[in-house]
Amino acid sequence: MTLKRRLVVDQLVKGLLWILASLLLIPLGGIIGYVFFRGIPAINWAFLTETPRPVGESGGGILNALIGTIMLVINASFVAIPLGVFTGIFLTEYPSTWWSGIVRFCIETLQGIPSIVLGIVLYVWLVVPFGHFSSFSGSIALAIMMIPIIARSTEETLKRIPHSLKEASLALGVSYPTTLFRVILPAGSNGIVTGILLSIARVSGETAPLLFTAFGNPFVSFNPAKPVESIPLLIFNYSTSPYESWQRIGWGASCLLITLTFFLTFTTKWITKKRF
């Protein structure tokens, strides 16, 4: 190859990279732009503070879905955060025992299970025996999706914490549990919190497992034993309805959900950047 040809190829490859990277922005920008374009006109105070109205009446909001999603995520977090974090700690502290191999394999498998399959299994296990859909079963479905994400990010974070820190603490006569909870976990708190927020961002948009478990509810409900609405479920039901006022609310809810996810993602970015 002559020098000139090499320089031309060099420029071509660089140009191609720029073009391909820019192409990615088209669908992304398009989706976000369109959702905001359709959604923002639907959002007002009543949208956030009222429950849906019957077909034919205008107005109404998604308070039931907003509260439902928050409740589902909070309840799921109560289950998933301790289990996920402790699994992550276990995998870091005992990286190569036969049991940690099995645990790691289970986590990877769990992460790969399609969420709709999870929904149908929990339907059989937690909905059929009790005879009704419930917020509780929905939270469990979301928790099962959160656990692998939290466990993996906790493991990845703790693995990067220098071993010397643990030794420094033990060498001062500090017990192993205190070393773990007061030296190692605080040093990795940024990464662990990041994992938790990402898992919340991930499951707050989940619809499939909730179709069979939380089911949906047109009223505000705080009872874990009763069905509950969630934003993605509401989007699914309202956007596929034939009523124009419902479709509007569906777009508004989509817009809200995207904003929520963005907020979580940017918070995560901000936390990750923050150094000790």
Place this chain on the structure above:
Amino acid sequence: MLPPILSIESLTVSIGETSILRDISMPVFDKKITAIMGPSGCGKTTFLRCINRLHELISNTKVTGKILLNNEDLYQLNPIHVRKIVGMVFQRPNPFPTMSIYNNVLAGYVLNGISMTRQQKDFLVEQSLTSAALWNEVKDVLHRKGTFLSGGQQQRLCIARALAMHPQVLLLDEPTSALDPIATSHIEELLIELKKTVCVIMVTHNIAQASRISDSTAFLHMGELIEYDETSKMFTVPKDKRTEEYLTGKFG
């Protein structure tokens, strides 16, 4: 001469199938600096870690023999207690990144849940940082994170953290190998000062360092104690041929 503060009696260590140290016996004297030197892989660090039982972190380590501190066998005590009376400073400075300088010094107390009054804390922090020759540099920034300090300052902070526990023995594992020459000379001056109050055992890779600051030197080679003597004697008339070869740079 006073009786030794620490006496090591036929210490033999193996990790799995690999033999690390073989039948090491030596006395260590109080208020002196004892240097442990030898080529890489000779077992210096393992030797040091056996004294505060940090080697127990490695699961399949087998230790036989005795280490007596003031005639008490360290292996009969609780390792947590051993580590309170035998302090350690590591090769790389490792202050706790989430704690301020102040709390780093007090870490041994804070983490062990020992409560102290504000005055006791202030006193201990000032005393320990002064002994570590760091007080004047950090007295106005005590509540900043320890990780903002330079490498040499961080290492002195780690020394202060170990001293705050009032250990009877201070172990140092190549404490200056990650530092520049100026920071190294600060630490060396500090160690000479420290030996007035505590027994210092230091692993070093640096022959010149051992000759500069230690009172006696142990030379380890392939897991065996080849020679142990006063530094001035060993560096002028080594008894063993291998010591002589090491000191003159023929191997290691």
